[in-house]
Every structure is written in C-alpha cells, then in structure tokens.
Amino acid sequence: MxxxxxxxxxxxxxxxxxxxxxxxxxxxxxxxxxxxxxxxxxxxxxxxxxxxxxxxxxxxxxxxxxxxxxxxxxxxxxxxxxxxxxxxxxxxxxxxxxxxxVHSGRSRNDQVLLDLKLFARDGIMKVTRAVEDLFDVLQKRSDAHKDDLLPGYTHLQVAMPSSFGLWFGAYAESLVDDLHFLQAAWRVVNQNPLGAAAGYGNSFPLDRGLTTRLLGFDDLSYNVVYAQMGRGKMERLVAMALSSIASTLSRLAMDACLYMSQNFGFVKLPDAFTTGSSIMPHKKNPDVFELLRARCNKLMDVPNQIAMITGNLPSGYFRDMQITKEVFIPAFEDVLSCIDLMTTAVSKMEISKDIMKDERYKYAFSVEEVNRRVLSGMTFRDAYKQVGMEIEKGEFLPDTSVVNHTHEGSIGNLCNAEIKDKMKQVVAGFQFERVQDAMNKLLT
CATH class of the missing domain: 1.10.275.10 (Fumarase/aspartase (N-terminal domain))
Incomplete structure (x- = not known):
C-alpha cells in the first residue's frame, strides 16, 4: 500500500x-x-x-x-x-x-516532521535524565575524594596539584553546559510543524494552535515553508547537542585510559570490568573506556553527516531528507548506552591515594612555594626566579601542603553545591512536566 x-x-x-x-x-x-x-x-x-x-x-x-x-x-x-x-x-x-x-489536511511531509520532533523530544527527555544520573555519581565521587590529590597536567607535563575532587567535579560541571546546549536544541524541537502539509499549507481551515496545545508544544513553526525547511536543521542541532555530551564522555574516557595505565596508576576498575590479552597473562585492559571513546567520537560525526546530506538543498521537500533518519534515530540509543555505561564505570572506579608523595611529582608544588614567598613580601617575579634557580640546581625541597586553595572552584572549595544548583535550574528550564501532562491527557 x-x-x-x-x-x-x-x-x-x-x-x-x-x-x-x-x-x-x-x-x-x-x-x-x-x-x-x-x-x-x-x-x-x-x-x-x-x-x-x-x-x-x-x-x-x-x-x-x-x-x-x-x-x-x-x-x-x-x-x-x-x-x-x-x-x-x-x-x-x-x-x-x-x-x-485522517489524512485530510496532512502530507507525509508534515507527518514525518511531526514524528521526528516528537521522537526527538522524547529522546531529549531520556538523555537529560541519564545525564542527571551521571552528574549525581560524579558529584558524589568528587565530594568523597575532595582531599585526595593527584597531579594536574599541561602539555602532558606535570604542572600543579589537582585532586580527584576537582577531576570528577570538572566532568560534572561540563555536563551542565552540555544540557544548556541540549536545551537550546529542545527549544527548536518543541515547535509544532503539523499543518505545513507538503510545505505550502492547506486550503482546509485547519486549527494549528489546537494541535500545538494537544501535543504539548511550546509554539508553532508558523511559516509553512520554513517548517519544511526545518527538516535536517532540527536533526543537526539536536545531534550537535548530543555530540557535546559525547565530547564530555570521550574526554573522560581518555583520561581514564591514561590514568589506568601502569605509567600513571591513578585509577583502576574491578577485574570484572576489564579484559585480558590472548598472549600476555598480566593484561587488564580498559576496553570499556576505549570503546566509549570510539563510540562517542562516532557520535560527534553525526551533525556533520546530517549537514552533508541536507546542507545544499533549496527550499521545499526533497527525498534526500529521508537518509537523515539513518544517522539521527540511532544516535539517541547510542548516546544513552554510552551515558549508562559511563555512569556504572565511574561508580565502580577505584582511586589511588597518596599519589603526590611520589618523588616524580615534587615540582608540581613549585607554584605553591612561589606563592608562599609572595605572601611573605617578595615580588612574584623575584619569587619565581628564586624557585626556578633552586629547581635548576637540584635544591628545591617542596612543601606538599595546599591549604591556601580556598577560592571558588579550587581544591579546597569545590563549589559542588553551587554546581548542583546550576544543574537543577537547567533541568527545570526544559519544563518537561508540561509536555508530559499534555501527552498523558491526549493518550489517556
């Protein structure tokens, strides 16, 4: 048929x-x-x-x-x-x-526009809840290990003291910004295209405002030509938001791969979460993080694929748009599985304590020493040169305390409560309840 x-x-x-x-x-x-x-x-x-x-x-x-x-x-x-x-x-x-x-006043064009928006809206709600779960786990780990130091790096060179509290907490706050991006995509998604028909409206006296209310949309895509032009654009914007989440996950996975290697030895997973080698009996490989990294990198390419399919189309409908489904629809399941697995892995991750007592990290405390001398009255430039010369001569003896890290967002003042408030505000901004109430009323 x-x-x-x-x-x-x-x-x-x-x-x-x-x-x-x-x-x-x-x-x-x-x-x-x-x-x-x-x-x-x-x-x-x-x-x-x-x-x-x-x-x-x-x-x-x-x-x-x-x-x-x-x-x-x-x-x-x-x-x-x-x-x-x-x-x-x-x-x-x-x-x-x-x-x-039932097809009176509709085209398959505005039907699929509507279906994809309702599908994306449902997917965004699921992704947001999954991100909240990962956020909560990261914050709990951050609070639990706020006093456990590890080296921070710039250029992959030992730089300054960091902490597991900062590390876990950084990825938690990154997810807040990812949801800001997702909320922007939500605003585009949550506009009703129904009634645009084939892209040029209809001679029937349709009440597009009524279907907008019944389906819980925030507003209409008013111009019927633009409603049709929104196909491809909507998917690309949502995919960009999903790719932002994927980028956060990929970077965390990369850190975990590095930190699990014997050269670092900062974290490890339970044996049941690792895999072995066919010839090296000692191996415990972080395959879960490697595959997370690869899957997330693949997700980051989805916006580009959609852009390449739709980017040079004129106004009106073209069958090219059908192909966007092949990359857009699976993206939600992919990102949800990655978030879920990362949530489990982070919750099971074991951290190493007293890392910074290792001799190789002693120069990470050089800035602490410079700052101490500045607080004692020396100019910053003189203190910097003095500590630098001690390092060059092999005479630097670090004080490994970091008691002065008290400003907002630093080792001694993580501001996790404030970051949690930011997350609550962005989630509340979606107003999912209004959409769910409308759909429940329609379907029951």
Missing amino acids: KLWDKGIDTDKKIESFTIGKDRELDLFLAPFDIAGTMAHSMMLKEVGLLSEEDLQALIPELKKMYKNAQEGGFEIEEGIEDVHSQVELLLTRELGDTGKK
Whole structure:
C-alpha cells in the first residue's frame, strides 16, 4: 500500500532503493505517528472535517494502536511503504471510510516532521535524565575524594596539584553546559510543524494552535515553508547537542585510559570490568573506556553527516531528507548506552591515594612555594626566579601542603553545591512536566 498509489506498479529495484531503511526505522516513530494522528483527528472534528461519530470511532482504535506500539507489537507489513501508510491501513481495515479521512489536511511531509520532533523530544527527555544520573555519581565521587590529590597536567607535563575532587567535579560541571546546549536544541524541537502539509499549507481551515496545545508544544513553526525547511536543521542541532555530551564522555574516557595505565596508576576498575590479552597473562585492559571513546567520537560525526546530506538543498521537500533518519534515530540509543555505561564505570572506579608523595611529582608544588614567598613580601617575579634557580640546581625541597586553595572552584572549595544548583535550574528550564501532562491527557 502506498498513500500516493495511482494504479501504476513501481519497478521493484526502484521501490527497494527509494524505501531504503524506512520501514525498519519507522518502527521507532510509530508511537509518535499514532499520537499525531490522534491530535490531528481531534482538530479535524473541531473544524468540521470529521463528525463526532467519526472521532468516537477513531480514538479507541488509535489508543489501542498506540499501546501496541509502546509494547513493541506494532509492525509494518510487507508491501506497506512506511508507518504513515500502515496506520491509515489499520484504521481503514477496522473502520472503513472513516479511516480514510485522517489524512485530510496532512502530507507525509508534515507527518514525518511531526514524528521526528516528537521522537526527538522524547529522546531529549531520556538523555537529560541519564545525564542527571551521571552528574549525581560524579558529584558524589568528587565530594568523597575532595582531599585526595593527584597531579594536574599541561602539555602532558606535570604542572600543579589537582585532586580527584576537582577531576570528577570538572566532568560534572561540563555536563551542565552540555544540557544548556541540549536545551537550546529542545527549544527548536518543541515547535509544532503539523499543518505545513507538503510545505505550502492547506486550503482546509485547519486549527494549528489546537494541535500545538494537544501535543504539548511550546509554539508553532508558523511559516509553512520554513517548517519544511526545518527538516535536517532540527536533526543537526539536536545531534550537535548530543555530540557535546559525547565530547564530555570521550574526554573522560581518555583520561581514564591514561590514568589506568601502569605509567600513571591513578585509577583502576574491578577485574570484572576489564579484559585480558590472548598472549600476555598480566593484561587488564580498559576496553570499556576505549570503546566509549570510539563510540562517542562516532557520535560527534553525526551533525556533520546530517549537514552533508541536507546542507545544499533549496527550499521545499526533497527525498534526500529521508537518509537523515539513518544517522539521527540511532544516535539517541547510542548516546544513552554510552551515558549508562559511563555512569556504572565511574561508580565502580577505584582511586589511588597518596599519589603526590611520589618523588616524580615534587615540582608540581613549585607554584605553591612561589606563592608562599609572595605572601611573605617578595615580588612574584623575584619569587619565581628564586624557585626556578633552586629547581635548576637540584635544591628545591617542596612543601606538599595546599591549604591556601580556598577560592571558588579550587581544591579546597569545590563549589559542588553551587554546581548542583546550576544543574537543577537547567533541568527545570526544559519544563518537561508540561509536555508530559499534555501527552498523558491526549493518550489517556
């Protein structure tokens, strides 16, 4: 079945190529297509294109279909082109001509725009909750190890004292900024494209404001041409936000790989979280972090892939846009699995204590000594030169205390409570509850 069928058979090779992976990927969109059809049907009734009797027949069928899709039972049958065709076919089988009315005022163009936005909206909510879980674990580890020092590096050379409190806490605060970015993408996602039809509106008296309210959108994509142009742009912006989270995870994974090596020896994972070598019996490899790094680096390429597919298209709809599904839809599952695994790995990570007592790290305390002499009355430049000369002559004897690190965000004043407040504020800014309330009301 094809919604555009006019009785002319399509060449099988052409049909297979043009459908591509749509039937497989559309299963992810099925609950959202059904919810959109429900809201659209309610609106059609309000503007006189469906009768009350029609609506009362449609809604129970759509609710059953939605439940089936949520439970993984929805299928796109052989010979059916996409999720939109399957939903209409099922309604028509059960309700006859009433099922044929639900496409009034819609095109598959604005249907898939809507489906992708509802899918992305749901995905953003899941990603945000997962990021909160990782954030909480990082903050707990930061608080627990705020007094455990480790060397900080610049240029991969020993630089100044750091701490596990700073290290864990740094990645926690990085996630806050990642969610600021994700919230910006959310603002773009949470605008209703339904009613744009093929990209040029419709002569039916549609009430686009009603479907906006029913589906819990913040606002409309008003201009129907821009609504269609938003396809590809929306996916790219969301993918950029996901890639920001992936970048944070990748960098943490890289640190962990370095810190687990024998040359550093700062952290380790339980044996059950490592793998061995086929010929070297002593090996305990950090494969989990290496694969996290690789998967996250792959996620960071998704915005570029979407840009390359859609970047040189003029206004209007083009089939090129179909291919964005192949990189966009799997990105959510990929990033969620990476966040989940990182959360587990960080919670199980064991840290080494008294690292800075090792002789190789004694010069990390040179700045501490310079600052002590400045506080005793010496100019900074003279103190710097004096300590530098002692180091050159091999006469430098470090004082390994870091009691003066008291300013905001330093070793002795991590400001984790303030960072936690920032996280609470950014999460509250999404206003997920309003969206969830609207969807619950629509679907129940």
